[in-house]
Amino acid sequence: xxxxxxxxxxxxxxxxxxxxxxxxxxxxxxxxxxxxxxxxxxxxxxxxxxxxxxxxxxxxxxxxxxxxxxxxxxxxxxxxxxxxxxxxxxxxxxxxxxxxxxxxxxxxxxxxxxxxxxxxxxxxxxxxxxxxxxxxxxxxxxxxxxxxxxxxxxxxxxxxxxxxxxxxxxxxxxxxxxxxxxxxxxxxxxxxxxxxxxxxxxxxxxxxxxxxxxxxxxxxxxxxxxxxxxxxxxxxxxxxxxxxxxxxxxxxxxxxxxxxxxxxxxxxxxxxxxxxxxxxxxxxxxxxxxxxxxxxxxxxxxxxxxxxxxxxxxxxxxxxxxxxxxxxxxxxxxxxxxxxxxxxxxxxxxxxxxxxxxxxxxxxxxxxxxxxxxxxxxxxxxxxxxxxxxxxxxxxxxxxxxxxxxxxxxxxxxxx
Amino acid sequence: xxxxxxxxxxxxxxxxxxxxxxxxxxxxxxxxxxxxxxxxxxxxxxxxxxxxxxxxxxxxxxxxxxxxxxxxxxxxxxxxxxxxxxxxxxxxxx
Ligand SMILES: Cc1cc2nc3c(=O)[nH]c(=O)nc-3n(C[C@H](O)[C@H](O)[C@H](O)COP(=O)(O)OP(=O)(O)OC[C@H]3O[C@@H](n4cnc5c(N)ncnc54)[C@H](O)[C@@H]3O)c2cc1C
Numbered sequence: 001x002x003x004x005x006x007x008x009x010x011x012x013x014x015x016x017x018x019x020x021x022x023x024x025x026x027x028x029x030x031x032x033x034x035x036x037x038x039x040x041x042x043x044x045x046x047x048x049x050x051x052x053x054x055x056x057x058x059x060x061x062x063x064x065x066x067x068x069x070x071x072x073x074x075x076x077x078x079x080x081x082x083x084x085x086x087x088x089x090x091x092x093x094x095x096x097x098x099x100x101x102x103x104x105x106x107x108x109x110x111x112x113x114x115x116x117x118x119x120x121x122x123x124x125x126x127x128x129x130x131x132x133x134x135x136x137x138x139x140x141x142x143x144x145x146x147x148x149x150x151x152x153x154x155x156x157x158x159x160x161x162x163x164x165x166x167x168x169x170x171x172x173x174x175x176x177x178x179x180x181x182x183x184x185x186x187x188x189x190x191x192x193x194x195x196x197x198x199x200x201x202x203x204x205x206x207x208x209x210x211x212x213x214x215x216x217x218x219x220x221x222x223x224x225x226x227x228x229x230x231x232x233x234x235x236x237x238x239x240x241x242x243x244x245x246x247x248x249x250x251x252x253x254x255x256x257x258x259x260x261x262x263x264x265x266x267x268x269x270x271x272x273x274x275x276x277x278x279x280x281x282x283x284x285x286x287x288x289x290x291x292x293x294x295x296x297x298x299x300x301x302x303x304x305x306x307x308x309x310x311x312x313x314x315x316x317x318x319x320x321x322x323x324x325x326x327x328x329x330x331x332x333x334x335x336x337x338x339x340x341x342x343x344x345x346x347x348x349x350x351x352x353x354x355x356x357x358x359x360x361x362x363x364x365x366x367x368x369x370x371x372x373x374x375x376x377x378x379x380x381x382x383x384x385x386x387x388x389x390x391x392x393x394x395x396x397x398x399x400x401x402x403x404x405x406x407x408x409x410x411x412x413x414x415x416x
Numbered sequence: 417x418x419x420x421x422x423x424x425x426x427x428x429x430x431x432x433x434x435x436x437x438x439x440x441x442x443x444x445x446x447x448x449x450x451x452x453x454x455x456x457x458x459x460x461x462x463x464x465x466x467x468x469x470x471x472x473x474x475x476x477x478x479x480x481x482x483x484x485x486x487x488x489x490x491x492x493x494x495x496x497x498x499x500x501x502x503x504x505x506x507x508x509x510x
Contacts, residue, residue, distance in 0.1 A: 240463030249460040253436065254488070299434045300488045302465040307417055307491070309430040342459045398459040399451075411458050414434060 002107055022187060023194035028201050028226050032060045034381055035219060035228040037206045037242060038235035039063025041072035041182075041367065042359055044189035044200075045374020046234060046381070048106065051196035053375070054382035059198045060228075061190075062221060064205035068186035071236050072367065074304075074336035076259050076293045078272050078281065079368040080117045080177035081142045084133045087392030087404035088345060089140040094389045095372030096142070096176060102371060108188030110180050111286065116271040117177035118152070120159075120321065121170040126276055130172040137174070145173045156273065160321050166277035168321070179272065179283050179291075185370060209246045209356070216246070216356040232357040232381050234373075237302070237337025239360035246353060250360070251342040251398050253413040256301040256335045257293065257364050258310055262328035264288030273321070280317030282325070290328055292318060296338065296364070298414045306335045338364050344416030345404035348376050348386065348393040357381055358395075363416055419484060420496050424477060431476035437461055438469040438483045441503050465489055471499060 001007075001020060011018050034050060036043045039061050050056040061067075079099055081092035103110055121127045134144035148170050153161065161168045190200055201223070208220035209231070218227035235242045237254050269284040282292035294314035297306040311333065318325040341347065341361030346369065348359050359377045362369060376387035386393070392404055398411075409415040417429040439462070444453040465488055472482045481499035486492065 238465075240461070241465050244462075244464075249456075249462060251459040251461070253461050253463050254465075299429075299486075300436070300463065300468055300470060301491065302488045303491055307429070309428075399455050412436070414436075 003109070022191040023200050026199045026201065028060060028062070028199065028204065028221070028223055031218070031227040032199070033058040033229050035059070035226060035231045036061045037219065037231065037233045038070075038238075039067035039186070039190070039200060039202065040070040040234065040236055041185050041189070041370035042236070042362075042373045042377065043234040044186055044193060045370050046232060046359070046377040047193035047198045047200075047374075048189045049375045049378035050382060051193055051198055052105075054378055056378075056382055057197035059193075060226065061193070061198060061200045062204050062206055062219065062226070063200070063202045064222075066202050067190050067200060068183050071336040071338070072186045072370070073183050074259065074334060075182055075364075075367040076281065076283070076291050077179045077182045077367065078117065078177070078283065079180055080174050081368070082117070082119070082133065082137055082144065082172070082174045082177065084136045084406055085404050088406065089136060089142065091372055091376070091389040091393075092368065093140050093142045094375070095369050098371030098375065099180065100176075102185075102188070106188040106192040108184060108191060110184040110188050112178070112180045113286075114176050114178040115283070116173055116175045117274070118147070118156070118271055119172045119274045120152070120168050120276045121172065122166045122168060122277045127170055134172050143174060143176050145175065147171045147173055155270070158268070158322065158324055159273075160323055163320060166320060177272065179285075180367075182367060189374070206242060207245070211246065211353055215354040228355075230355050230357065230381050232359060232377055234359040234377065236339050236360060236362060236366065239339045239358070241302075243351075243358060246351070246356060248351060251347075251395075252361050253300055253340050254302055255296045255298065255338045255340045255414055256303060256306045257296050257338050258306040258314070258333055258335045259291065259293045260311075260314065260333045261285070261331050262290040262325070263331050265290065265328060268324075275317050275321045278317040278320060280314060280321065282318065282322065289331060290325065296340070296414055302337055304335050304337060338362070340413035340416060342398060342411040342413060343403035343405040344407060344409065346373070346393050347395055348373065348380060348390045349395045350380070350384070351395070417491055417493065419472060419482065419493060421474065421477070421482065422496055422498055423480070427474070427477060429472075431474060432472040432482075433475045435471035435473060438471050438499070438502065440471060441483075441499065441506060441508065467494070
């Protein structure tokens with residue numbers, strides 16, 4: 001069933017009796033060509049591109065809870081492609097281009113909103129760094145625009161320009177960046193993959209791998225053994241846990257990141273803003289809530305909730321650049337588990353076990369990567385070779401010294 | 417979270433800086449370790465869901481390093497030791 005404006009009107013006039021479930025609820029078959037572990041954004045996007053681009057339809061996505069219950073439904077929904085390094089920028093720009101055509105591709109309204117993102121500048125050194133980054137972006141075909149203080153004042157008059165410690169001196173804007181309705185991304189990809197024959201199996205936890213003579217033959221699950229020729233793992237914050245069942249230790253730590261939403265307000269914030277002197281980012285959802293966040297809590301965690309010191313830190317960041325935020329009441333806050341890698345960049349690669357592939361290490365920037373991650377992982381699973389935009393995302397980069405460390409922090413995951 | 421410092425008593429975790437898995441104490445021997453040993457030491461982690469022994473630095477306090485045993489699923493802290501004592505017990509001289 002295709003969704004369309006006409007269909008919405010027809011259903012409105014006929015009592016909404018014609019809608020059907022957006023995807024089936026199948027029982028697992030005994031064997032598939034490809035199994036994807038994890039029904040988050042990345043797993044579902046992988047299934048969609050496997051079916052639509054690579055012609056692989058004998059595919060299952062195995063999710064331990066319900067699809068969209070992980071980070072894809074917990075993030076602050078920001079998309080952008082404003083990276084500096086060559087290993088990253090072409091990949092994220094590919095992702096942004098896929099976002100631009102996503103809704104037509106999957107026939108689902110994901111509320112992709114290119115409202116622009118503005119990274120604020122507070123010092124001369126930061127301006128130099130942002131000019132360099134903007135140039136790197138443009139060299140890779142992305143858009144970037146350097147703004148001075150007056151230009152930002154015209155767009156965001158309420159910001160705290162004259163703060164004694166962190167005055168706002170300019171900004172780097174990416175107009176094509178913005179926000180996307182995160183749940184709808186999971187649902188849209190799920191519906192599209194399902195309609196092409198992919199089985200989405202919810203409430204089915206992978207509890208082990210069957211590995212014989214260095215080859216992975218399938219997965220043990222709470223619904224029994226399911227065989228497959230190739231198995232891709234895309235479980236984000238649970239990467240260490242799941243790959244541990246295959247005997248692997250990863251260059252990844254799991255950390256908790258919190259997000260916050262205020263009560264609904266009239267439109268005040270047209271785009272996404274990030275504070276350059278602390279860690280704070282904010283946008284306004286279409287329902288009116290200010291959606292914001294900041295740093296990780298900073299310690300290993302699998303609890304999907306954080307602690308109060310970070311709540312205070314994030315709110316301080318908000319007050320520093322946007323004092324009027326202090327008038328809004330906080331409505332909700334929650335946490336998600338981040339797969340923080342050793343250089344802050346992801347991995348999309350084979351493992352040393354034949355038939356077993358890994359996608360993870362997304363840190364807190366994996367939502368924007370969802371389309372490209374799915375595309376590149378589908379490419380790897382279908383062709384057994386890395387996609388051209390993901391050639392740097394290999395496990396062995398830590399052995400060979402080819403880390404992709406945007407912030408230059410070294411192997412300290414909580415600092416990326 | 418409250419960390420029960422062995423010398424100072426209960427302190428707010430916000431006074432501390434977090435370093436990571438306490439296995440970092442077991443640094444490979446520079447004279448004998450292979451590049452592979454260094455790779456594993458520097459980059460690979462057990463990253464368990466459950467009990468985790470980890471290094472915390474009391475930056476906003478007495479600047480001692482602690483080994484905290486904490487559950488990564490519940491955040492419950494069950495044991496706090498001076499990293500110095502742990503390292504010595506594992507045969508490190510400093
Ligand atoms: C608070 C917060 C804010 C964020 N903000 C942004 C942002 O603004 N921009 C951005 O780009 N990124 C952001 N991120 C990061 C982004 O959300 C993640 O990097 C991305 O969603 C991870 O990929 P995923 O969607 O596939 O993960 P998930 O949705 O977590 O999917 C993984 C799935 O695997 C399943 N799973 C785990 N173990 C098993 C098992 N054993 N068997 C079967 N299934 C299993 C889980 O249940 C889960 O559904 C944010 C994250 C958080 C938590």
